[in-house]
Amino acid sequence: MNHKFRTKPRAPELRKHQTALLDALIAGDQTRASEVIEDSISKRWAPTTIYIDLVSHSMAEIGALWHRGELNISTEHRATQIAFRLLALVKHSYPDGSKTGLHAIVSGVAGDTHLGGALIFADLLRFDGWNVDFLGTDTPNDAILEIVKSNEPDLLCLSVTLSEQVSAAAETIKIVKSAAPSTTIIVGGGAINNNGSQNSLETADYVASDPVTALKWTTERFDLGISAKTIQAMLTDLGGRIQHFRKEKGLSQQQLATASKLDRSYVSAVEHGKQNVSFATLKNLSDALDVNIVELIDD
Numbered sequence: 001m002n003h004k005f006r007t008k009p010r011a012p013e014l015r016k017h018q019t020a021l022l023d024a025l026i027a028g029d030q031t032r033a034s035e036v037i038e039d040s041i042s043k044r045w046a047p048t049t050i051y052i053d054l055v056s057h058s059m060a061e062i063g064a065l066w067h068r069g070e071l072n073i074s075t076e077h078r079a080t081q082i083a084f085r086l087l088a089l090v091k092h093s094y095p096d097g098s099k100t101g102l103h104a105i106v107s108g109v110a111g112d113t114h115l116g117g118a119l120i121f122a123d124l125l126r127f128d129g130w131n132v133d134f135l136g137t138d139t140p141n142d143a144i145l146e147i148v149k150s151n152e153p154d155l156l157c158l159s160v161t162l163s164e165q166v167s168a169a170a171e172t173i174k175i176v177k178s179a180a181p182s183t184t185i186i187v188g189g190g191a192i193n194n195n196g197s198q199n200s201l202e203t204a205d206y207v208a209s210d211p212v213t214a215l216k217w218t219t220e221r222f223d224l225g226i227s228a229k230t231i232q233a234m235l236t237d238l239g240g241r242i243q244h245f246r247k248e249k250g251l252s253q254q255q256l257a258t259a260s261k262l263d264r265s266y267v268s269a270v271e272h273g274k275q276n277v278s279f280a281t282l283k284n285l286s287d288a289l290d291v292n293i294v295e296l297i298d299d
């Protein structure tokens, strides 16, 4: 995944954030909920961790509490609206990935009014450099077909939450595959967890409940792995990451250059992706920035 923030929290720290977020959402405390998310952003947790292990996890807990009658509908609705704002906060705090030139359409199927899952998958594709049209929820089949025919996307992603909505997804796949057979279709969402629901979706190219697995699949299917990247694109991304960490530490280019025994002009060229740096230089830079070398090169 092409972004500059990729640390993984330890299990106890993640649990602490999960509890704090759930409490804030139940209390309807937007400020406290945002603080939890801002803290994880400041710790450079990967967007997938924040989206899935924090926000999505809390929404599932809220759903379970509501289902058991331990939470009323207004509290669930309020928590959901806060959660959407949190997702927007995460989205705007992380850069989109380098452009792949590929286009995806993401939508909830007809009858499904659950927005969160589709929204998360749309954002994760954007972080991977996809150009995404996000249609929201409950999109009728003919509307999906119309936009597929006019925009000819590389990928159509359908989100389906309830098992009774799986037939709507199957119908969408049928009409899209007959009108635009080259469109790759992925189906995901809560309904996919229910055993057996996949059978009627066998004409989809990929069916997954876990968005990270689905992203990995798209990377392979569209050959977007590291080997597909040019050296220039890799150097540009490396330079961007070095600049990000330098600014985060409040260092000038001169200060970083001095600390890593380099010229200021060399550091400037590195940050602009104009230097094919050696491993030794990279080691000096990572030491001076006090970050793991992997964080500089990992895509």
Ligand code: B12
Pocket: 051, 052, 055, 056, 059, 060, 061, 062, 063, 064, 067, 076, 080, 111, 112, 113, 114, 115, 116, 117, 118, 120, 121, 157, 158, 159, 160, 161, 162, 163, 186, 187, 188, 189, 190, 191, 208, 209, 210, 211, 214
């Ligand atoms: C908020 C909410 C609502 C809101 C939705 C508001 C909105 N604008 O989104 C409202 C109040 C409208 C609602 C309505 C209903 N809901 Co509701 N809802 C929820 C709740 C609490 C949170 C949903 C959410 O945002 N989750 C967070 C997202 C991120 O999770 P997610 O959708 O599962 O998505 C993840 C994965 O599935 C996956 N994914 C999702 N889409 C895609 C797509 C692709 C391509 C891929 C690869 C992956 C992927 O990635 C996401 C991240 O991990 C859930 C609880 C839960 N477990 O989620 C119940 C829940 C989904 N709802 C439920 C029910 C029963 C209903 C109603 C039938 C209630 C009713 N009697 O009216 C209606 C049905 C409405 C409809 N026709 O769709 C049940 C479903 C049970 C089931 N499996 O059948 C749940 C699980 C609650 C529960 N524990 O019982 N709901």
